[in-house]
Amino acid sequence: MGYKVDFKQMNHIFEQLSDEYDIYAPKRFKKQGRYSDTDIVRYDRVENIEDVVFDQKSDYPAKEVLSPITQPLFYFTEDEYRESKVNDKKILIFMRPCDVHAMERQNRVYLQNGGFEDFYYKRLQEKVKIVLMECCTGWDTCFCVSMGTNKTDEYSIGVRCLDNELLVEVKDDEFNSYFEDAANDDFKVEFIEKNQIEVKIPEIKDKEVLAKLKEHPMWQSFNSRCISCGACTIACSTCTCFTTTDIMYNENMNIGERKRTSASCQIDGFSDMAGGHSFRPTAGDRMRYKILHKFHDYKARFKDYHMCVGCGRCTSRCPEYISVTKTVEKMAAAIEEIEREGK
Ligand code: SF4
Ligand code: SF4
Known part of the structure; x- marks a missing residue:
């Protein structure tokens, strides 16, 4: 109706x-x-x-309604815990x-x-x-x-x-x-048919191309440009990573609450492990991880569509004017180059 x-x-x-x-x-x-x-x-x-x-x-x-930037999970004392309500x-x-x-x-x-x-x-x-x-x-x-x-x-x-x-x-x-x-009224919702920006998401045809793409110098060009602030991921409609923190109410370490807080794969230290090893130590490594996750890995895992929904909020929020669509275009050019050299 x-x-x-x-x-x-x-x-x-x-x-x-x-x-x-x-x-x-x-x-x-x-x-x-x-x-x-x-x-x-x-x-x-x-x-x-x-x-x-x-x-x-x-x-x-x-997404902030369902996965707020910070959220209490549960409260604990020495011998019990209670979920937040x-x-x-x-x-x-x-x-x-x-x-x-x-x-x-x-x-x-x-x-x-x-x-x-x-x-x-x-x-x-x-x-x-x-x-x-x-x-x-x-x-x-x-x-x-x-x-x-x-x-x-x-x-x-x-x-x-x-x-x-x-x-x-x-x-x-x-x-x-x-x-x-x-x-x-006979109103029915209409939808946009054309954006100002059109992007063709490149296919990565096999593991060999993917391995070479991961090593491509294009990613390291972000080392001097991306300041690893994480603003793009906090504004992203589809990012889901979070970290948890225990907050103690006093000197008794057994009384407090556990919170979760949005985390960003773009921030230095996100992939640090016990012992000091970091999987993605540079801003370029982290950019590669984010772009491949949104435009390849998620789809490769779930076999249907990409994770990114094209909201463009990451581009709008980036203080360094790094455009996600321009980055995808750069990646497409790098894939073409890899495929040309492989023939
Ligand atoms: S355009 Fe894609 S990657 Fe950027 S904020 Fe939206 S969903 Fe996230
Ligand atoms: S918002 Fe821009 S500068 Fe900040 S981490 Fe994301 S890409 Fe890098």
Whole structure:
């Protein structure tokens, strides 16, 4: 069913929904951007439709709702432990198509990887329903069409934001009753068909080419450019790595809490082992690892599609202006060179 509602009606619907749902959406945080007097747009709970930022890509992805940057896991004393609690409400998240695909990739890593389920992720993920934000124009760093993540059917409600009203497509019958007083409309969500950037992801045809690519000098060109800050991975819709820390409340080392915090493969020390060995000591090594993970290794393991969803947030957040799409193009050129030399 399709509907048209003005913001006042939508706020009334938000109020009704909030009995059952916590609603999350991209929200503007004034003067919290990375430069003075700039804002940041990131996911948070919203109570009004006016709080939802439709006209800008969020700086940080929707994954923050399910895998926050920092999260308490459990509390312990000398002889027992207790898991952290979450509230009983279901979760409604406003997402763009690339974020929906990113959640699918996160589900796979947290829930279907090696036969283990991440309890802390699962207890949030199983409560999620999606409000799809129509996204027909994209932004200058987006390349979702190239990654095949520009379209999705996986949503309960789809919305297009006009000046002071919303066009709404309800796919999940559970939500039709909220729109009983709204005018009918034949709205259906549309999808972007072409981004400003097009990227062809190169195929790595065998292990020999892969081994030579890993040794290619292109990676070391990042040693002088990448400052290993990790901003690209924190902003990435699909990165899932985390580390855990025990925080003791006092001098008794047996009383405290365990937290997990997002970690970045781009930061020096990420791959350090006991005994001092590091697998990826240079920024170039770490860049190679990240790019191959997003554009080769994940697909090689799961046999279907690449991990990257083409949201372009890593390019937008990099303080050194390192573009993920330009890096993939460099990798494609290196593969061509390796194949030419091998003939
Ligand atoms: S690698 Fe970059 S473009 Fe791809 S999902 Fe992560 S942030 Fe988005
Ligand atoms: S690529 Fe850019 S954002 Fe990522 S670690 Fe290097 S400098 Fe930081």
